[in-house]
Amino acid sequence: xxxxTQTPRHLVMGMTNKKSLKCEQHLGHNAMYWYKQxxxxxxxxxxxxxxEERVENNSVPSRFSxxxxxxxxxxxxxxxxxxxxxxxxxCASSQDFGLASxxxxxxxxxxxxxx
Amino acid sequence: GQSLExxxxxxxxxxxxxxxxxxxxxxxxxxxxWYQQHDGGAPTFLSYNGLDGLEETGRFSxxxxxxxxxxxxxxxELQMKDSASYFxxxxxxxxxxxxxxxxxTQVVVTP
Numbered sequence: 001x002x003x004x005t006q007t008p009r010h011l012v013m014g015m016t017n018k019k020s021l022k023c024e025q026h027l028g029h030n031a032m033y034w035y036k037q038x039x040x041x042x043x044x045x046x047x048x049x050x051x052e053e054r055v056e057n058n059s060v061p062s063r064f065s066x067x068x069x070x071x072x073x074x075x076x077x078x079x080x081x082x083x084x085x086x087x088x089x090x091c092a093s094s095q096d097f098g099l100a101s102x103x104x105x106x107x108x109x110x111x112x113x114x115x
Numbered sequence: 116g117q118s119l120e121x122x123x124x125x126x127x128x129x130x131x132x133x134x135x136x137x138x139x140x141x142x143x144x145x146x147x148x149w150y151q152q153h154d155g156g157a158p159t160f161l162s163y164n165g166l167d168g169l170e171e172t173g174r175f176s177x178x179x180x181x182x183x184x185x186x187x188x189x190x191x192e193l194q195m196k197d198s199a200s201y202f203x204x205x206x207x208x209x210x211x212x213x214x215x216x217x218x219x220t221q222v223v224v225t226p
Binding site for chain 2: 002004031033040041042043045048050055056090092094097099101102103104105106107108109
């Protein structure tokens, strides 16, 4: 148990559906991240938030839309996805962006399958 | 281009020692971290090197040589529960948490 929870754990959606992934951290951290993990590939950083403000959008397609209503919650809204978007989506948090905050705490991920 | 290279798979027997190498080529360098991920689980932090040298945490040690753009994770006294994927990650900036990850090394521990 890392203190970061994600729901749902598994999601199957059609290309025309709209769904949302939810992440919640119980650690009092100020920074939150979305990563995409595909088989045999490095984790891809998608979005970074600091104190509810988006810091980075790493050239992610607009069919992925993040939302951070407060420092404990992070959402990833999905619409009109493609089959190649099937992957494990991981949420992470860190204390802040200081160099001493080198440890990221990951949630268990949402396994997304786009049909 | 920017990348982190690590072996895709390593197999070893219980009680053995395994070294997972990681070479990196990134736009910036502010430290090398290691994570463990069991099948179906969350990546969990193992170790961090901000400066050259060896860091020891129980059975696991991590080493960094910034001049060689190289580091490794050493797993000693292997146990079956150490079967997992291990990722190296480089922090590329000092202003926000931009980390670049390797593709991971699958460690298989056999009896």
